[in-house]
Amino acid sequence: xxxxSITQNILEIATKQAELAGATKVTNVYLVIGQLSxxxxxxxxxxxDIISKDSIAENSKLHFHRxxxxxxxxxxxxxxxxxxxxxxxxxxxxxxxxxxxxxxxYMESIEIIN
Amino acid sequence: xxxxIEIVQRIMNAxxxxxxxxxxxxxxxxxxxxxxxxxxxxxxxxxxxxxxxxLPQHIRLGVIEGDTAPxxxxxxxxxxxxxxxxxxxxxxxxxxxxxMIDKALNHxxxxxxxxxxxxxxxxxxxxxxxxxxxxxxxxxxxxxxxxDKPYKYPNIYRGLDVLIINKIDLLPYLDFRMDYFRKGVExxxxxxxxxxxxxxxxxxxxxxVDWLLKQLQQSKLA
Numbered sequence: 001x002x003x004x005s006i007t008q009n010i011l012e013i014a015t016k017q018a019e020l021a022g023a024t025k026v027t028n029v030y031l032v033i034g035q036l037s038x039x040x041x042x043x044x045x046x047x048x049d050i051i052s053k054d055s056i057a058e059n060s061k062l063h064f065h066r067x068x069x070x071x072x073x074x075x076x077x078x079x080x081x082x083x084x085x086x087x088x089x090x091x092x093x094x095x096x097x098x099x100x101x102x103x104x105x106y107m108e109s110i111e112i113i114n
Numbered sequence: 115x116x117x118x119i120e121i122v123q124r125i126m127n128a129x130x131x132x133x134x135x136x137x138x139x140x141x142x143x144x145x146x147x148x149x150x151x152x153x154x155x156x157x158x159x160x161x162x163x164x165x166x167x168x169l170p171q172h173i174r175l176g177v178i179e180g181d182t183a184p185x186x187x188x189x190x191x192x193x194x195x196x197x198x199x200x201x202x203x204x205x206x207x208x209x210x211x212x213x214m215i216d217k218a219l220n221h222x223x224x225x226x227x228x229x230x231x232x233x234x235x236x237x238x239x240x241x242x243x244x245x246x247x248x249x250x251x252x253x254x255x256x257x258x259x260x261x262d263k264p265y266k267y268p269n270i271y272r273g274l275d276v277l278i279i280n281k282i283d284l285l286p287y288l289d290f291r292m293d294y295f296r297k298g299v300e301x302x303x304x305x306x307x308x309x310x311x312x313x314x315x316x317x318x319x320x321x322x323v324d325w326l327l328k329q330l331q332q333s334k335l336a
Binding site for chain 1: 115116117118119120121122123124125126127128129207208209211239240243244262264265266268269272297298300301302304
């Protein structure tokens with residue numbers, strides 16, 4: 001559980017970018033979070049409402065775009081999703097696999113009022 | 115006026131930038147550093163103590179101990195070996211991060227060290243997300259934890275440089291399928307350098323220490 005420090009990073013990035021753009025208010029913050037980054041949306045939103053108070057981002061809304069962890073089989077090119085447990089390629093049984101998505105964790109954009 | 119601004123900035127940049135500085139600081143002082151991660155009870159402290167005992171006397175070593183609570187049980191054990199040690203209490207946080215390491219280095223004699231061993235907080239999830247600026251990420255998996263951990267906690271295995279399989283003296287007493295375990299690791303981190311050890315019987319520790327000494331030597335030459 002490290003959502004508090006993560007949320008502080010998010011606020012820092014959002015307020016800095018908003019100020020650079022000459023904003024008076026941040027209304028929406030769009031985040032992209034891969035399945036493998038193990039961040040809990042509700043928890044981030046909870047901290048956000050507390051720590052964004054009295055900042056330019058007060059009352060703004062966080063939007064989470066979740067990205068599933070997708071695996072590519074390097075033997076047969078089959079693509080499959082990471083469910084609860086890691087499994088070998090369900091098509092050919094190979095363990096020669098690669099994660100192609102799921103590591104994302106970034107701020108995509110913000111909406112502001114000038 | 116309403117306006118949308120594209121940003122695309124990694125949230126972990128704040129930590130990762132400090133990790134780069136830590137890496138530079140360590141390299142400038144000729145120090146090789148390892149980050150030891152594991153679940154609670156896997157034997158991190160025992161492994162560090164066994165490594166300290168097995169290393170040649172001339173290797174100058176410092177240790178950073180991470181714990182979530184204000185306890186000094188682990189750091190006391192290291193200090194008893196005559197090793198400079200810094201205790202970090204994360205105050206409930208589930209992992210160490212780069213700024214904590216940066217601060218801790220101020221309390222170690224870094225102009226007089228060859229190796230720094232960092233003992234991360236016992237956790238298989240959060241430490242994987244935070245780079246510390248160390249040269250090698252080491253995970254200690256232990257036999258009693260079960261053979262399914264790579265399948266359940268895949269992410270921590272992906273960023274590893276070394277895997278230690280500890281408590282192998284318990285293999286005859288437990289249903290740990292080594293083939294199954296290592297197959298999971300192979301899926302996540304093909305060809306990962308792995309040592310099977312027991313800190314109780316010292317089995318396998320010599321190979322790990324040889325590997326570590328080789329890294330130290332190479333890092334001095336670089």
